[in-house]
Amino acid sequence: MTALRTTELTKRYRRSWALRDCTLDLPAGSVTALVGPNGAGKTTLLRLSVGLLTPTSGSVEVFGESPTTNSVRALSRIGFLAQDHPLYRHFTVADLLRFGRSSNVRFDHDLAAKRLTHLGIPLDRRAGALSGGQQSQVALALALAKRPDLLVLDEPLASLDPLARHEFQQMLMGAVADGDLTVLFSSHAVHELELVCDHLVVLNHGRVAVAGEIEALRAEHRVLVGPRVDADARRSASVIQATHSDRHTTLLVRDMEAPLLPGWQASSVGLEELILAYLRRPEDLEVAA
């Protein structure tokens, strides 16, 4: 079953294109990392997915419903944590939990209260008096307490300390293992993603550079090392990245079929290496591919 489907989703702000022809299919129960450089269109994609923006063209469906036209039904199934995790600053944490309970049918007040107490966040403290990381923990607890089927998080790790990041990863894995929760989150922490996610979307210049199940993507790519090639190897669409030393050329290719030439060796690719190669890829090659 598909949790989130986008079809040729496009968003233009006046003269600039924030997202172009983005087609994605996120299976229910998956945890997807959305990666891309600053300005790549990640926040735009996330806000379109939860109905906070309307597309210029193309469509979004959450469990088969549009979050903008069938909003009540679709939105009751979505939890969203914005990048700046906005909270009512003058409300205490306990007030926020009460507010969450009164405005959401499925809100699990005790779950959120227990989680925040466990994290040492005083429930009687005003949100504005909490640290940035604590505020993001409160916003995350509120989003989870809604018991969403789709949880969309915009850079949830950004303001968390290393322990809190670890806690967050554990919590996310626990929440996914417990039920049918689907998670889509943006992150710049590419070295930490492999622990928590099973799907990946890399955005570059508003376009999907690569997307899919991580295991499948790793199986489709390999690193080839051989004698230095002076021709522009990147002209081939299957070559994602080419680097050269004095005597050797290293290629990251999306091609498991081609036979190895004499003197060349193949090895598997790590997730971080794969992501970085797609992020470095020049725009003309994306179009060619």
Ligand SMILES: Nc1ncnc2c1ncn2[C@@H]1O[C@H](COP(=O)(O)OP(=O)(O)OP(=O)(O)O)[C@@H](O)[C@H]1O
């Ligand atoms: N409200 C807006 N009006 C005009 N342009 C915008 C607006 N919001 C975003 N943009 C532009 O759209 C593009 C994508 O922005 P977006 O915020 O989606 O990127 P991002 O990948 O989330 O970046 P970051 O990693 O810095 O958060 C950028 O070029 C940005 O300048």
